[in-house]
Amino acid sequence: MTPSTFQAERDRQLRERLSQEASIQRVLEALARQPEKLGTRRHFLSRALRLTPTIAPDLHTILERGRSILEVPTEVELYVYPAAEFNAACARPERGRVFVLFSSSLLEAFAPDELAFVLGHELGHHVFDHHGLPLGALLHESSGVPARTALDLFAWQRYAEISADRAGLVVAGSLDAAARSLFKLSSGLRTAPGPEQIKAFIDQAHELVEEIEGTESNRSAPSTDWMASHPFSPIRLRAAQAFAASTLMQGPQPLALVETQVQESMRLMEPSYLDEDSDAAEAMRRYLFAAGVVLSGMDGEITKSEVATLRSLLGAARVPDTLNPVLLRDHLQERADKVRTLVGVGRRAQLVRDLSLIAKADEHTHASERAFLRSCAEALDVPESTADIALGEPKALD
Numbered sequence: 401m402t403p404s405t406f407q408a409e410r411d412r413q414l415r416e417r418l419s420q421e422a423s424i425q426r427v428l429e430a431l432a433r434q435p436e437k438l439g440t441r442r443h444f445l446s447r448a449l450r451l452t453p454t455i456a457p458d459l460h461t462i463l464e465r466g467r468s469i470l471e472v473p474t475e476v477e478l479y480v481y482p483a484a485e486f487n488a489a490c491a492r493p494e495r496g497r498v499f500v501l502f503s504s505s506l507l508e509a510f511a512p513d514e515l516a517f518v519l520g521h522e523l524g525h526h527v528f529d530h531h532g533l534p535l536g537a538l539l540h541e542s543s544g545v546p547a548r549t550a551l552d553l554f555a556w557q558r559y560a561e562i563s564a565d566r567a568g569l570v571v572a573g574s575l576d577a578a579a580r581s582l583f584k585l586s587s588g589l590r591t592a593p594g595p596e597q598i599k600a601f602i603d604q605a606h607e608l609v610e611e612i613e614g615t616e617s618n619r620s621a622p623s624t625d626w627m628a629s630h631p632f633s634p635i636r637l638r639a640a641q642a643f644a645a646s647t648l649m650q651g652p653q654p655l656a657l658v659e660t661q662v663q664e665s666m667r668l669m670e671p672s673y674l675d676e677d678s679d680a681a682e683a684m685r686r687y688l689f690a691a692g693v694v695l696s697g698m699d700g701e702i703t704k705s706e707v708a709t710l711r712s713l714l715g716a717a718r719v720p721d722t723l724n725p726v727l728l729r730d731h732l733q734e735r736a737d738k739v740r741t742l743v744g745v746g747r748r749a750q751l752v753r754d755l756s757l758i759a760k761a762d763e764h765t766h767a768s769e770r771a772f773l774r775s776c777a778e779a780l781d782v783p784e785s786t787a788d789i790a791l792g793e794p795k796a797l798d
Contacts, residue, residue: 403470403527406570406648408563409659410666411528414556418533423545427538440494444479448501451478459507462516466571470520470527474498480507486585490522492531498523509590513577517568524567530560546712547757548674562639562662575644579637586633602641604634635665673750674713680742687735688751689714690728691776692758697725698768709761713754736779748780756790765791 418424444450453460456478463476476498483503491499500522510518525531538545538553545553569578576598583593583601593601639662645651646658673681689710696706702723711719739748755776759769773787 401570401648403524403567406563406566406643406655407528408559408566408662410663411556411559411563414552414559415533418549418552418556421545421549423543423549424533424538427543427545431534431537436494438494440491440499441477441497444477444491444499444501448479448481451480451502458512459515459519462512462519462571466516466520466523469571470523470567472498472523472527474526476500476523478502480504486510486588488518488522490525490531492534493526498526509584510581511577511592513572513574514581514584514592517572517578517581519568520571521564521568523571524564525560527567528560528563530557530564547709547754547761548712550757551754558666561636562666565636565640566643569640569644569649575641578640578644582633582637582640598637601634602637638665673747674754680739680747683735683738683742684747684751685714685718687732687739687780688754689718690731690735691751691755693723693728694725694732695755695758695769695772696761697723698772699766703762705761706758709758713757733779736776740781745782749777749782749786751780752777752782752786753790756787759791 419428449455451459459478463478466472467476474493475496477500479499479501481501481503484505485503486506486509487503488506489501491501493499500519502518506518507515533553533556535553535557537543539550565578565582568581569575572578572581579598579601580592583598584590586601642653642658642661643649645653646655647653648655673684675681692706692710692713693702696702696710702725707719707723739751752773755773759765759773770787770791773791774784777784777786
């Protein structure tokens, strides 16, 4: 079984489509013309402990097994850095070396098979060349990438995590190890969960659907997850569970059926309101249009790039040539009230995220625009911090 046989279908499809986008090709070509930026290894050697075979022989045994299974010919260096949270990451290769980092707490709390899942996951990012679409550059304000393409990039990154989870599962050799790892990563608990705890964790995905589709207001709800670079943890576990039951893993389910199941779960995180035919989606689109026009006109002039971003999100037919921010401002509260009535708190955060793409359209975000986004979050009854997260830099692969 080669890695290409178990890469998530949507990871591959979105990657191929995005690579053909003219705006993305321009950014990648510009990056290719720049001199290679070095210093990653020097940074790690100076700020972290390199885990050599002498220091961490058991971890290197896991590494060599993972390299063999995933067909990784590249030299891999392992590092640990001091941190209380569980985390691991795979850095962009430099001079023929791949770097995998672990937080000290993760390295101490995870069992060998759990470390195999985490290490396999990080190597999976390298194997599938996920660094080939550098989100930091592609989603920068100056990139010129259209808003809809930016949303596709977010979606692709989440499917990239599904592919990496499959690599981790293959290296670990069992769903149990993957489930324990995801449980610990999600909860921060050091004690290995039992079967009943794992089942409860999977059941969380069902409750997540009810929460998303509900209309209750809850300012403490984790609505910032809609800006997440990773799928919600219960969804990751459901996806891993589906893949473990596939014929590739000696299970009964055809891989095509597994892909369908995964995509159904992942739709919980897709911005479907932009095309969805429902009263709730229409209310969201009407608010996005009004708030987007007001946001665009805050510096006294609506630029072509801001109009293009609105049309990229809503479609050209929904954005007329003449836009009146003053008139639409008077309708904002009314439209926000309608959204709060019809739309669950989680999905409302999508509006703040998509408005942030409009704020970034003219390559710089003013303080007044940040303040307006926070006011939109307040009007929609989601945490104001949602605006700051949406305007922040995209999270690296980990």
